[in-house]
Structures are given as C-alpha cells and as structure tokens.
Amino acid sequence: MTEPLIDTAAAARAYELDRAHVFHSWSAQARIDPMVVSAARGSYVWDGEGTRYLDFSSQLVNTNIGHQHPRVVEAVKAQADRLCTIAPQHVNDQRSEAARLIAELTPGTLDKVFFTNGGADAVEHAVRMARLHTGRYKVLSAYRSYHGGTSTAINLTGDPRRWPNDYGTAGTVHFFGPFPYRSPFHSSSPEEETERALRHLEEVIAFEGPGSFAAIVLESVPGTAGIMPPPPGYLAGVRALADRYGIVFVADEVMAGFGRTGRWFAIERDGVVPDLMTFAKGVNSGYVPLGGVALGDRIADTFAERPFPGGLTYSGHPLATAAAVATINVMKDEGVVENADLIGETVLGPGLRELAERHPCVGEVRGMGVFWALDLVSDRATKEPLAPYGGTSTAMTELVAACKAGGMIPMTNYHRLHVVPPCTLSADEAREGLEALDKALTVADRHTVDG
Structure with a gap:
C-alpha cells in the first residue's frame, strides 16, 4: 500500500x-x-x-x-457532475435504484423505503408510522440499547446518554432484554434466558396496558450497548408477542445491517420478519449521510390514501443514494x-x-x-x-x-x-x-x- x-x-x-x-x-x-x-x-x-x-x-x-472504495468515490463524483441535489417530491434515478436494491435485500414484504439522513431520524419516523398506524402512543424498548440522539430516539435508548434528555414525556417504556453473561433473570442456559426474558416482556406489556403500545423497537443485535446476540428463539418470541397484542415490531438494523454480522441483516439469522426496519451506516458505508425505514405492506397500506405527516429536505439525496447504489453493488460483486x-x-x-x-x-x-x-x-x-x-x-x-x-x-x-x-x-x-x-x-x- x-x-x-x-x-x-x-x-x-x-x-x-x-x-x-x-x-x-x-x-x-x-x-x-x-x-x-x-x-x-x-x-x-x-x-x-x-x-x-x-x-x-x-x-x-x-x-x-x-x-x-474507488467505485463508490467515483459514483459520488459522477453524480455530482450530473445532479448534486433535488427535492424529495421529484423522482431521481439514484433514489429509485437504491430503494429497489434495498427492497431486494430486506426480508418479507419490506418493499417500500422511506429515506432519512441517518439512523436516529429513521427511528423517529418509524415510531411515527407505528403510532399513526395503530392509533396508540406508548413504545417499548430495551435497557442496554442505543437508537439515536434525537428526541424520540434518545428516549428509546437504554443507556446513560438518555438520562439528561429524559423528561418522562416521550411515552417510552423500557424492559430488560436477554443477556446471558449478565442475566437479569438469573438464568442458567440460553434457553432459560429466552423463556424468562419473554415472560418478563409480556408482564411489562400486561402491567403497562396491552392496548396502549404502538411499537416495540429492538436492535436485532444490540450494538453500542455491548454486541449481545439474542439467544435462540428470542426474536421469534418478540414477533409472536407483537402479533398477539397488535404491536408494530420495529427492527433497528442501523448498526447491525449491511453485512456486519455476516448477513445482509442480522435479523435474517433468526428468520424473523419485522413490520418496519430502520437502517443507515453500512447502507453506503457513511460516505454521504443516509438512513431509512423499510416498510412492510401492512404499514405502507395505512398511508396509501392517508398522507404521511413526515419528511426531510434531503430524503433520498442523490449523492447519498448514488453512494448506496455503488456500495450495495460492490458488496454483491466482491x-x-x-x-x-x-x-x-x-x-x-x-x-x-x-x-x-x-x-x-x-x-x-x-x-x-x-x-x-x-x-x-x-x-x-x-x-x-x-x-x-x-x-x-x-x-x-x-x-x-x-x-x-x-x-x-x-x-x-x-x-x-x-x-x-x-x-x-x-x-x-x-x-x-x-x-x-x-x-x-x-x-x-x-x-x-x-x-
């Protein structure tokens, strides 16, 4: 070199x-x-x-x-020469192609993509979608988690960075996720950890009001909080609880997604399909800021005739999505x-x-x-x-x-x-x-x- x-x-x-x-x-x-x-x-x-x-x-x-990476650098340069920016209400070929490539990779019917500037505002908009879809307000998230630094995302976060920003008004309810090494459930095996963690989560739902929760936001593999792969069966159990109580399951793949766990998305390892999935970081390796929410049919259909009250000036920015197109193609080709x-x-x-x-x-x-x-x-x-x-x-x-x-x-x-x-x-x-x-x-x- x-x-x-x-x-x-x-x-x-x-x-x-x-x-x-x-x-x-x-x-x-x-x-x-x-x-x-x-x-x-x-x-x-x-x-x-x-x-x-x-x-x-x-x-x-x-x-x-x-x-x-030379292919991504060249893609950004070529896009800058052609069209640096365009408002999100217009069609742009790089935004369209990036959405297609992402939809090809996401599990299930997560075939619609709402682009954001990064992971935190992806989480913000995913929660907004869930609240509007369900008509409910409360959101569940785990201790030992990180979801971003903006208002809702930081309140969802389960580490000490939340404390100075938490005024108890965001509608967030925290629970303990599985963590066999430092088990809050005194478990003696991964299977026992899964069973006890799911029982605890269902009890939190019961005591907080089963009909009050719009979403559960969960990192498929918690990252900043400690890289704690969930034990077998846990994510499937969360999916089942979400279905039982009509709660939207939001998988946060901002850090774990796009190859980091040896899969395109970490949740693939468990064969679970969320209702919404947030992403950022690896989608274009951070060469230009980009994030997004992948929506399944059920949530997307809510806004077929009803306007979604959200958006950003730089949603699907041409330079960022050009970088995403090049990055995904590099990852496939190489x-x-x-x-x-x-x-x-x-x-x-x-x-x-x-x-x-x-x-x-x-x-x-x-x-x-x-x-x-x-x-x-x-x-x-x-x-x-x-x-x-x-x-x-x-x-x-x-x-x-x-x-x-x-x-x-x-x-x-x-x-x-x-x-x-x-x-x-x-x-x-x-x-x-x-x-x-x-x-x-x-x-x-x-x-x-x-x-």
Whole structure:
C-alpha cells in the first residue's frame, strides 16, 4: 500500500480550528483531545503526523466497505457532475435504484423505503408510522440499547446518554432484554434466558396496558450497548408477542445491517420478519449521510390514501443514494458479506477466544461476523466490570492508549472493547489487529485481581 502524503502543517491548522470552533458530540469540550485524520484507505487511517492505524472501529461502525472504495468515490463524483441535489417530491434515478436494491435485500414484504439522513431520524419516523398506524402512543424498548440522539430516539435508548434528555414525556417504556453473561433473570442456559426474558416482556406489556403500545423497537443485535446476540428463539418470541397484542415490531438494523454480522441483516439469522426496519451506516458505508425505514405492506397500506405527516429536505439525496447504489453493488460483486462471515468464523472469533484464555481481564467474548465485543472485568469470578456502567476508568484509558501505541484504533464503551473492523477486512489485517489487541490487553490485565 502506497503511503499517502500528509501535510502536517495543514493538519496542525485543522486541529487548531477544531479546538477553537467545533463543538463535539457526547463530550466535555475542554477535556477532549481529538485525533486528526488526514487520510484513509481500506482498513487504515493516517493521522496528522502521518502515522498509520488499523481502523478496528470502522469509525462509528459504519465504514463497512472500508475507506475510499474507488467505485463508490467515483459514483459520488459522477453524480455530482450530473445532479448534486433535488427535492424529495421529484423522482431521481439514484433514489429509485437504491430503494429497489434495498427492497431486494430486506426480508418479507419490506418493499417500500422511506429515506432519512441517518439512523436516529429513521427511528423517529418509524415510531411515527407505528403510532399513526395503530392509533396508540406508548413504545417499548430495551435497557442496554442505543437508537439515536434525537428526541424520540434518545428516549428509546437504554443507556446513560438518555438520562439528561429524559423528561418522562416521550411515552417510552423500557424492559430488560436477554443477556446471558449478565442475566437479569438469573438464568442458567440460553434457553432459560429466552423463556424468562419473554415472560418478563409480556408482564411489562400486561402491567403497562396491552392496548396502549404502538411499537416495540429492538436492535436485532444490540450494538453500542455491548454486541449481545439474542439467544435462540428470542426474536421469534418478540414477533409472536407483537402479533398477539397488535404491536408494530420495529427492527433497528442501523448498526447491525449491511453485512456486519455476516448477513445482509442480522435479523435474517433468526428468520424473523419485522413490520418496519430502520437502517443507515453500512447502507453506503457513511460516505454521504443516509438512513431509512423499510416498510412492510401492512404499514405502507395505512398511508396509501392517508398522507404521511413526515419528511426531510434531503430524503433520498442523490449523492447519498448514488453512494448506496455503488456500495450495495460492490458488496454483491466482491462478496463483502460472505467475507465478513468467513473472517468472523475463521479468524476473529477463534482469535478473540484464544486471547480470552490468556488474559484475565476478558470476561466474555461474544459476536459474529465483524461485530464482536470483549466484556472486560477486574475479576472473572464476580464479573466486576473494568469500568463502571456509564463511566470509564484508568484501566480503560490505558487500554485505549496501548491499542493506539500498537497501531490500532479501538472502539470502547464503558467496560467493553468492541472489535468492529470493516467487512472487507483481510485475514492478515485481522491477525494484525489481534496482535495489537494481545499486547494492549496485557496492560488491562494489571488491573485485575490476577494481575
């Protein structure tokens, strides 16, 4: 790989302007020291000093086909030359083709696509559709979840970022989803976890009013909250409960979709068809902001003669949908989804489990495809997290620094390290990342009872 030329003076100027004028999300502004990224290709990024890093974060788990894929870059350039923007009330060929390609991939009759700017507003509009379809207001969502930063989406979210934004007026009701490693149901097997989690969900529905719920919004595989693949039968059980009580089932595939789990959509693994499905991130690898809602016939028919009261200026933006068309075709032509599945089965999964055997800070390894989490602990016996829920720790700070010193950008959240590289990752790149992770975990081991 030819190293890109980095203008260090320009990078320094960019950093200076950032710190003077850019207000960063989810951050105490005076306490951050953001890294300048001056170039990126494939699975790698270069900082402002020209240092190369293996991107094991896919930025925000969205560069599924890696950085700067030439076919997608060319598609965006060609569309810019032809037509940069058009209002959503008009027909555009890239929007139409992107919708067709997505509808081909989605399960069941999810054949209509409403385009948004990203995942959060996809969730917002999916909930709006469900409320209008059912005439109900309340919405169910899980603790240990993330659905976005906008008003409804952040209230649906089940992690601490919701707390400062939650005024108890959004109509959201939270429940515990299955999580065998830290089971809220004291289960002793995946089957028992499924049975108890479904019983708990039905009890919440019963006590909150079965006729009051418009939707249940559920990540097919919870991502930011810990990459927790649901045990067998759980999603099918949720589907059955939704049907029993007339609740719209919204599958949130914003992070898990478009190849990340080794399938086009994570929910395929369970053979379940939701009523609505949200997507974003991997649909065009984040090259231009894009999200959307895929609608099944039942919901779409509600708005056949009745206007849907929602929309966005940039819904199905030509540059974004051109990127989506190119991305999906690249993924098909180059076997990107199959590669993610293979890398997970043969390199990442076995490699991470081998690391867990040698590093006492690793409590559990879980995941699939290129979607993995290490649940880090200070004590394996008690499962004491290496950082508090909703916070960080010296151990995690040192772990991140060690990863970067080893030439790898990690993604961490509280006491977890997420291994979420591009779906195009090669076996050699996966081994390179595992080697860097091996050295970094040695640093975290010092903070365990066995360290």
